[in-house]
Amino acid sequence: MKAYEKNIRIVEPYVPGEQPQHKVIKLNTNENPYPPAPGVKEALEKMDADRLRLYPDPEASALTEALAKYYGVGKNQVFVGVGSDDVLSMCFLTFFNSDKPVLFPDITYSFYKVWAELYRIPYECQKLDENFRIVKEDYYKENGGVIFPNPNAPTGLYEDIRFVEDVLTHNQDVIVIVDEAYIDFAGESALKLIDRYENLIVVQTFSKARSMAGMRIGYAIASPKLIGYLNDVKYSFNSYTMNQTSLVCGAASVKDEEYFRHTVKMIVDTREWAKKQFEELGFRCLDSGANFLFVTHPEQDAKELFEALKEAGIYVRYWGSSRIEQYLRVTVGLREEMEILFRFLRNKIIN
Numbered sequence: 082m083k084a085y086e087k088n089i090r091i092v093e094p095y096v097p098g099e100q101p102q103h104k105v106i107k108l109n110t111n112e113n114p115y116p117p118a119p120g121v122k123e124a125l126e127k128m129d130a131d132r133l134r135l136y137p138d139p140e141a142s143a144l145t146e147a148l149a150k151y152y153g154v155g156k157n158q159v160f161v162g163v164g165s166d167d168v169l170s171m172c173f174l175t176f177f178n179s180d181k182p183v184l185f186p187d188i189t190y191s192f193y194k195v196w197a198e199l200y201r202i203p204y205e206c207q208k209l210d211e212n213f214r215i216v217k218e219d220y221y222k223e224n225g226g227v228i229f230p231n232p233n234a235p236t237g238l239y240e241d242i243r244f245v246e247d248v249l250t251h252n253q254d255v256i257v258i259v260d261e262a263y264i265d266f267a268g269e270s271a272l273k274l275i276d277r278y279e280n281l282i283v284v285q286t287f288s289k290a291r292s293m294a295g296m297r298i299g300y301a302i303a304s305p306k307l308i309g310y311l312n313d314v315k316y317s318f319n320s321y322t323m324n325q326t327s328l329v330c331g332a333a334s335v336k337d338e339e340y341f342r343h344t345v346k347m348i349v350d351t352r353e354w355a356k357k358q359f360e361e362l363g364f365r366c367l368d369s370g371a372n373f374l375f376v377t378h379p380e381q382d383a384k385e386l387f388e389a390l391k392e393a394g395i396y397v398r399y400w401g402s403s404r405i406e407q408y409l410r411v412t413v414g415l416r417e418e419m420e421i422l423f424r425f426l427r428n429k430i431i432n
């Protein structure tokens with residue numbers, strides 16, 4: 082090692098799912114198979130390229146106001162960022178500064194560990210139980226903060242609002258972040274609790290239910306006090322996180338509630354149908370509250386299956402890490418895409 086390398090921040094980065102540039106059946110990164118709301122396309126077409134000469138609004142008002150109105154909260158309770166990854170990363174930097182460890186599940190969104198390492202935040206992973214459920218009692222001990230996704234990823238398991246409230250009541254002295262990237266496919270959001278718990282932050286995204294992963298929009302909703310702290314850190318980092326196009330298109334998406342509800346329902350229906358198809362083929366499928374299914378087969382090696390699927394142009398996600406080495410995560414695509422997947426699996430498993 083060269084002397085100068087001793088002062089380099091060396092990290093093990095998060096590895097995103099593959100984005101192949103050729104056409105495949107893409108069930109590997111939980112994107113939405115439907116296009117964004119029609120109003121988004123209209124807003125894009127109306128955009129004036131000359132406007133790009135100017136910096137965007139640093140307060141991202143068009144978007145924060147649209148979200149505040151949608152959720153019935155104050156504008157000062159909304160923080161937006163470049164995907165929920167950006168928002169979550171800012172939250173780690175802003176709120177997790179204790180010597181005590183931040184707690185999150187052992188099997189969860191693998192970016193949490195990366196941010197903790199990047200910002201040198203102590204952390205301790207809490208083991209999911211044998212059914213891959215979060216054990217709430219594990220979060221009762223002293224800690225420097227709590228974060229978990231609900232539904233969890235990659236399991237897809239959703240915990241109800243009483244579970245979230247129980248974790249909150251046992252953690253009044255630290256910040257609790259609930260990462261609700263997939264909540265629209267599941268059930269009640271913890272947003273209901275923000276008025277009663279000043280230390281709660283709910284993070285959501287436009288990448289999944291709103292079909293806008295390519296636009297990179299995420300947001301946090303919390304008490305004005307916490308949003309104030311987040312903004313102070315943001316302005317100390319990069320004032321213009323949200324580009325003009327995202328602001329305009331994000332606001333347009335929020336306005337089309339009917340389209341949003343309709344496409345979410347189609348994905349949930351396809352998910353429940355796909356779960357039955359997997360089970361008929363002998364797979365074990367966790368109950369999913371998300372736009373993906375976490376599946377395992379008693380006689381099929383997950384890694385081999387993953388590779389065979391890829392060879393056939395069907396991309397799913399495989400990690401091979403401890404406890405989940407026999408599992409695949411399959412995003413819910415269009416019904417036609419899922420039919421191609423099941424045709425392939427039927428041939429492979431039955432023949």
Ligand code: PMP
Nearest residue numbers: 164165166190230234262286288
């Ligand atoms: N949280 C969870 C649990 C996720 O699975 C993802 C998607 N990879 C994200 C956050 C980040 O999504 P985005 O940055 O696209 O909003």
